[in-house]
Amino acid sequence: MFWLRQGVCFLPVFLVIWSSCTFxxxxLIALFRHDVDIVPYISDTGANPPESCIFGLMTFISACAGTATxxxxxxxxxxxxxxxxxxRPCLNKVxxxxxxxxxxxxxxxxxxQETAVTPVHDLGALMFFxxxxxYMIFQSVISFRAYPYGSSKYVCQARLVVAIIAAVALFPTVICAFFVTQTTLHRHAEDKDYPFYVASAVSExxxxxxxxxxxxxYIDDFKMFTLKVTTECAEQR
Structure with missing residues (x-):
């Protein structure tokens, strides 16, 4: 575990592990309690307590870890x-x-929560995705521009592939969601909008x-640097 103490690579490691556990x-809790079907929306798994409490807390911690990373x-x-x-500095800031x-x-x-304030929840989800x-697309561009400094060529290509997959999957997520007319957590294959529901959920x-x-x-990149916090006190006159 020595590599975990190199640089600040613990940030993306924690983010990846914690986010995966959140989903x-x-x-698993929602499925075990029969609150959702086999293929639900991600938000459906955090619609009912107690999984809603766990989902909310863990998602907030993931957001904080994502901000730091x-x-x-x-x-x-x-x-x-x-x-x-x-x-370009402006590209990095954007x-x-x-x-x-x-x-x-x-x-x-x-x-x-999805079942409490649906419009605000959907707006947050759209903003997130x-x-x-x-962000992933711009970071892929930054990675290629910074090459050979920072990431290797294979890592740059991997980031671009992942960003493209996410961008392509976003379209059926949003488009198919418009054809989903029912908002219940349990769905049936006989429903007319069921294929759109499954396609949207899987894409999400x-x-x-x-x-x-x-x-x-990010893990290999974050091994190469550390962050330091400095404090400067203003002189009193």
Whole structure:
């Protein structure tokens, strides 16, 4: 476990493990309690207590870990920019903003449950997915521009592939959701909108775990740097 203490790689490691556990644990509890079917929306697994409490808490912690990881990545790219000039500072800042918006969307999803305040929950989910995908695309561009500094060529390509998969999966997630007329947690194959429901739900899971896979590629990069907090006291006159 020595590699876990190198740099700040513990940030993406924790984010990947915790986020995966958030999705899986809430899903298993909801499935065990027969609150959802085999293929639910992610938010359906956190609609009823007690899984809703666990889902909300764990999702909020994931958002905080994501914020820390995204900011650390921003500072790392900023340092590379100062030394190499390969990445434009404005691109790095815009990418940071989209990453923070995605984390804010995750907080909204965790706070406003699907069955309680549906419009706000859906807005948070859309903010989370769209901003997150834009963040991944911009980070892929940054990775290629910063090459050979930072990530290897294979990691850059992996990030681009994951970002494309997430972007492609977002379309059926949103489009098929418009054809889903029922909002109940339990669905039947005889329902007319059932194929759209399954396609939208499966695509949503693909997008979510694409985020997990993307942050997994940060681990090697985060071994190469550390962050320090400095305190400066203003002189009193």
């Amino acid at each position: 899986i644990i809430s899903y 995204i900011y650390a990545r921003y500072k790392f790219v900023e340092k590379l920019t100062e030394e190499t000039g390969l990445v 990418t940071l903003c989209f990453g923070m918006l995605s984390c804010l969307g995750m907080c909204i999803v965790a706070t406003f 769209v901003s997150g995908i834009v 899971w693909i997008v979510a775990f694409s985020f997990v896979c993307f942050f997994l590629t």
